[in-house]
Amino acid sequence: xxxxxxxxxxxxRDTLTRTADAVVDRPRPALSWEKPGATxxxxxxAGRRPRLRTVVRIAAPVAVAAAVAAAVALPGGPAVNAPAxxxxxxxxxxxxxxxDVPLQxxxxxxxxxxxxxxxxxxxxxxxxxxxxxxxxxxxxxxxRATAYDPATGQxxxxxxxxxxxxxxxxxxxxxxxxxxxxxxxxxxxxxxxxWDVPTPRFIANLPxxxxxxxxxxxxxxxxWTRLAEGNGYPVGSGSALDQEYATLHExxxxxxxxxxxxxxxxxxxxxxxxxxxxxxxxxVARPATNLDGVPGTSYAAVASDGWGVSDAMxxxxxxxxxxxxTSAVVVGAADQAGVAPAGR
Amino acid sequence: MALTSTPPxxxxxxxVLDTGVMTAVVDEQWTSLVRLAVLLIGDRTAAEDAVQDAxxxxxxxxxxxxxxxxxxxxLRRAVVNRCHSTGRRTGTVxxxxxxxxxxxxxxxxxxxxxxxxxxxxAAVLGALARLSPRQREVLVLRYWSELSEREIAETxxxxxxxxxxxxxxxxxxxxxxxxxxx
Numbered sequence: 001x002x003x004x005x006x007x008x009x010x011x012x013r014d015t016l017t018r019t020a021d022a023v024v025d026r027p028r029p030a031l032s033w034e035k036p037g038a039t040x041x042x043x044x045x046a047g048r049r050p051r052l053r054t055v056v057r058i059a060a061p062v063a064v065a066a067a068v069a070a071a072v073a074l075p076g077g078p079a080v081n082a083p084a085x086x087x088x089x090x091x092x093x094x095x096x097x098x099x100d101v102p103l104q105x106x107x108x109x110x111x112x113x114x115x116x117x118x119x120x121x122x123x124x125x126x127x128x129x130x131x132x133x134x135x136x137x138x139x140x141x142x143x144r145a146t147a148y149d150p151a152t153g154q155x156x157x158x159x160x161x162x163x164x165x166x167x168x169x170x171x172x173x174x175x176x177x178x179x180x181x182x183x184x185x186x187x188x189x190x191x192x193x194x195w196d197v198p199t200p201r202f203i204a205n206l207p208x209x210x211x212x213x214x215x216x217x218x219x220x221x222x223x224w225t226r227l228a229e230g231n232g233y234p235v236g237s238g239s240a241l242d243q244e245y246a247t248l249h250e251x252x253x254x255x256x257x258x259x260x261x262x263x264x265x266x267x268x269x270x271x272x273x274x275x276x277x278x279x280x281x282x283x284v285a286r287p288a289t290n291l292d293g294v295p296g297t298s299y300a301a302v303a304s305d306g307w308g309v310s311d312a313m314x315x316x317x318x319x320x321x322x323x324x325x326t327s328a329v330v331v332g333a334a335d336q337a338g339v340a341p342a343g344r
Numbered sequence: 345m346a347l348t349s350t351p352p353x354x355x356x357x358x359x360v361l362d363t364g365v366m367t368a369v370v371d372e373q374w375t376s377l378v379r380l381a382v383l384l385i386g387d388r389t390a391a392e393d394a395v396q397d398a399x400x401x402x403x404x405x406x407x408x409x410x411x412x413x414x415x416x417x418x419l420r421r422a423v424v425n426r427c428h429s430t431g432r433r434t435g436t437v438x439x440x441x442x443x444x445x446x447x448x449x450x451x452x453x454x455x456x457x458x459x460x461x462x463x464x465x466a467a468v469l470g471a472l473a474r475l476s477p478r479q480r481e482v483l484v485l486r487y488w489s490e491l492s493e494r495e496i497a498e499t500x501x502x503x504x505x506x507x508x509x510x511x512x513x514x515x516x517x518x519x520x521x522x523x524x525x526x
Contacts, residue, residue, distance in 0.1 A: 008519055009487065015468040016488035020379040023388060028374045029396060033363045033403050 103333050108132040108142075110334035110341055113260075114291055115327035116150065126150045127158060132337040133179070137189045137200065141179040142337040145172040173338065195220045195254045198261040203269060206258075210275035214251075217280060221250030245309045248282040248301040252310035255280065259313050259321040271319030274299070282309070290314045290323035298325065359411050369415055370399050377423050383484045384427040386473065391427070398422035420489070421499045428477050471521035478502075479514035486511055 103109060113129045125147045132142040147158040157167030174181050180188040193202030207213050255277045259270075277299045278285055288298030300312035316322045323329045332341040359365075374395065381391030402415075402422050409415040472480055478500070485496045486507075497504040 008515060008522075011464060012468060012483065012515075012518070013487045015465045016383055016484060018465055019469060020383060020488055023375070023379045023382050023391075025375045028370070028392075031366075031370065031396070031399055031403070033366060 103135055105135075106335070108134055108334040108337055110332045110344065112330045112332075112340065112344055113323070113327060114329075115323070116291065124150055125156055125158075130340065131179075132334055134337075138178045140175050140177050140337070141181075141189075143174045143176075143181055144338065175337075195224075195257065198258050203258065203261065206269075208269055208272040210272050210279065213272055214276035214279050217251040217254050217276060220254050221247065221252075224250050224254075244282075244303050245307075248280075248303055249309045251280050252277070252283070252301045252313075256311060256313060270315070270321050273321070274315040274319045277313060288312060288314050288325055290328040291326055292323075292328035292330070294322050294328065296322055359409070361406055361409055361415065365412070365415070366399075366403055369412060369419070373416055373419060377419060380420065380484065380489060381423055381427050383488055384424065384477075384481060386469075394426040395423055398426045401426075417495070417498065421501075424481055424485070424499055428481065467522055468518075471518050474521055475514055475517055479510055479517065482507055482510045483514050483518070 109132070111131045111133070115127055115129075117125060117127050126149075127147045128145070130144045130146075134140060145158050147156050148154060149156050157169055158172055159168045178189040189200055191197075191199045191201065193199030195202075206216065255273065258273055259277075274297075277283060280299075280301065282301040282303060283299050284302045285297050285299050287295065289295050294314075294316060296314045296316040298312040298314045300308055301310040303309050311324050314322050314324055321329060330344055332344050334341045377395045377398070378388070378391050381394045382388055385391055385394065398419060399422075402419055407415075407418050409418055472483065475483070481500060482496060485491045485499060486493075491499065493504045493507045496507045500507070502510075
């Protein structure tokens with residue numbers, strides 16, 4: 001290949017054009033203002049101007065992988081029926097917590113996830129996501145996002161204007177029925193869901209036998225890898241070690257999505273998930289604590305070269321998912337939406 | 345601040361950013377924005393995610409846009425910003441570099457693309473991935489989006505002089521990298 005500078009610009013232009021043209025047109029997803037009722041139902045509690053919520057969740061690489069996977073519209077997973085909004089759904093009972101969090105009439109299931117991440121310029125922050133879920137999960141959910149400086153404990157902006165990059169100060173609060181907030185990754189609680197966005201309905205259709213659940217996680221991981229790598233996979237798809245990484249990482253990604261989605265849900269499923277994860281290939285269990293220092297057992301996939309290829313998930317002694325070494329999950333019963341239970 | 349030299353926009357006095365306008369503009373621009381994002385971060389699905397995020401964010405902020413073209417420019421800027429932070433946050437660009445293989449879906453040549461062109465594309469994309477995000481943005485906006493220096497400056501929020509300098513540096517670096525890849 002020549003490096004004659006005189007033809008560099010036309011070569012660059014041609015390459016960019018060919019590469020862009022190779023991105024074929026395909027239907028775009030429905031956006032929030034196009035979903036029935038979505039725009040009208042997402043409001044600010046304090047009447048402030050709606051603000052951007054960035055896609056930052058626990059274990060950012062995993063969340064990003066999930067977002068990437070979500071756009072592929074994977075087939076498969078357990079058979080689920082189309083959502084039927086008008087029919088009371090037994091699946092939403094999953095949102096009622098297990099025996100560890102008894103709710104009285106009118107109370108909300110409160111979940112709080114605290115995690116370390118970075119903001120603009122890779123500045124470390126501690127982000128906090130709180131949800132208040134009504135016992136009838138099709139009712140109105142409340143979401144509050146805040147952040148603070150991990151060194152000083154002082155509040156810091158959580159979000160920034162997407163164009164001006166100006167910080168948006170103060171807590172960010174939204175409400176939406178059925179948890180259907182106007183974020184690309186959020187779906188209605190009665191949606192069928194998928195491995196990437198596990199809804200209560202999706203989880204309700206999963207087996208609670210650890211071996212069967214583990215087999216589904218492995219199957220999903222393999223299917224996703226083939227979709228991501230192309231039809232010829234594994235031919236020409238990197239070294240054997242690369243393939244091993246994929247084999248170990250993808251099931252753990254699915255498991256992580258499930259773990260995050262089952263926060264505050266039925267304890268039996270969470271325990272089954274822990275057992276399934278423990279048996280996934282390459283998974284190593286060891287004592288660990290979450291970000292809050294709560295002790296438990298962490299599970300992470302480690303490749304044959306000793307390289308950790310997944311985030312560690314921590315479960316407490318009762319089989320409840322409590323976060324990761326850099327995140328913490330707590331659940332409780334709240335009397336009022338938008339107000340954390342005492343001590344939480 | 346260089347943007348002060350930008351002439352004030354004269355928009356249509358009746359222009360209202362409502363759901364109909366957003367849907368129409370997003371429908372029309374979706375593929376173009378996804379292609380832009382693919383060129384910046386290299387991954388189709390991550391690019392679609394970035395465009396979706398940018399559209400949602402734009403709708404929720406409801407910027408004071410003056411007309412349709414202004415809205416398109418705003419969306420483009422939001423997409424570039426989103427790609428910029430996505431690349432930094434996730435190392436997407438590093439994966440972009442790793443993905444530049446002739447058997448990859450992104451770079452696999454179409455049947456009517458000559459072999460030499462396919463080899464050129466792989467090399468140029470590989471070199472692009474090794475530029476800084478800002479250099480890559482300037483080159484993509486200049487040579488694919490075909491924006492003027494002023495428009496690139498507006499999109500990236502930098503001075504037109506910086507655009508010129510960045511483009512020059514980026515081309516020189518690109519040329520060096522292509523030489524190394526021979």
